[in-house]
Amino acid sequence: MDPITFLTQILAPALWKGLIVTVALVVLTAPFGLLLGTGLALGRQYGGRALSTACSGYIVFFKGCPLLLLLFILYFGLPSLGLTLPAFTAAVIGFILCNAAYNSEYIQGAVASIKDGQMTAAQALGMTRAQAIKSIILPQAMRRAIPGLSNEFIYLIKYSSLAYMITVVELTGAAKIAATRYFMFNESFFAVGIVYLALVTLTTYAVGRLEQRVAIPGMGVKT
């Protein structure tokens, strides 16, 4: 089969299907990763000793354990404990657990960078601690965390390729299957590489725009 026919007839439709799965993985992971990450950061910053130790322990484990191993634990390991997850679900859960650990580091750094006086002032105005965190601290901290969080989002796009290792046929899987069947390795992997580069470049541009959109003039969000 000549490369042109391969690219247009075989690879392009396969990659399109894979792209949908990759986007689904990323879109399902990101919000929960952000939520869990915020919870971990707040737990570490404001929680009691037990809670903050637990949150730190979580971060040590999930940052230290390779994502591939985590996916294996969820997909191949859990069935031995009687819990069988579909591959796609296992991948999303793995990504959320890992993404949250990294996100929480950025959010915690941002929360810690908001001056203590703001919390004191909010409480002096009669706000509870929770209200102050929700309405005063987080809106500022999240803006400061955006550069780190968007970096992490781009990492997520890239490591979503590991889902293929637990049989989810996303972009990488689609390319690998086509490459092996038709023996077109360079063509397949370069093509899928271009798709990833396009995804990453577009996302970089989009998060740059988002950063500008949510910036508050004078608050020094831009570094």
Place this chain on the structure above:
Amino acid sequence: MEILSVLLEWGPYLLGGIAITLGLTISALALGFCLGLPLALGQVYGSRPVRSLIAVYVWFFRGLPTLILLFLFYFGVFPALGLDFSAFVIGATVLGLRGAAYQSQIFRAGIQSVAEGQMTAALSLGMTRWEAVQCIIIPQALRISLPGWSNEYPELLTDSAVCYAIGVAELMTRTSQIVSVTYMTMPIYIACALIFIALNYGGMRVIRKAEERFAIPGFGGKAVQP
């Protein structure tokens, strides 16, 4: 405990895997350093075509997932070039090339944070540009970059597990082999995770010690830990 006897039995095999994982990580770090520093210098001091070429390199290697790069080089580039290297060499090369792209950005920031006046001063003392870069800029830039550079170690360590996909017999690969032989899944996976975490934090302690050694008192080489 069954797991203990299994771990005792397979201990040497796992230890070999640890050695290969560390080998991958350290050779990738070294390759990334040897390539990343020239890339950074080229990006700061190079002519316009050099700078754009390096920017493309960095964009390519930072934009692609490790898994894709491994597949591309293992199944595509190396065989197409007629090179028959072992999976370990290909894995270390890919991780190193990718690491170089990341490291170049760390070194570039370090070089750019050395005040410009130092170059001017060096030139006015009769040094050539290259001498100034070599003796004045690089020694300071490297120290400034060190904290950021150390973070490459855990990145590469966890990334090295992806080399499982091309069959390098490192820790991850050996773990799944043991799982498929012994049919014990969870305990062995957890043991492997704990080994990775120990390697991660143990390695970081060594690196932080090295950072303290290279620090010059009073010179702000120690930056905030992220």
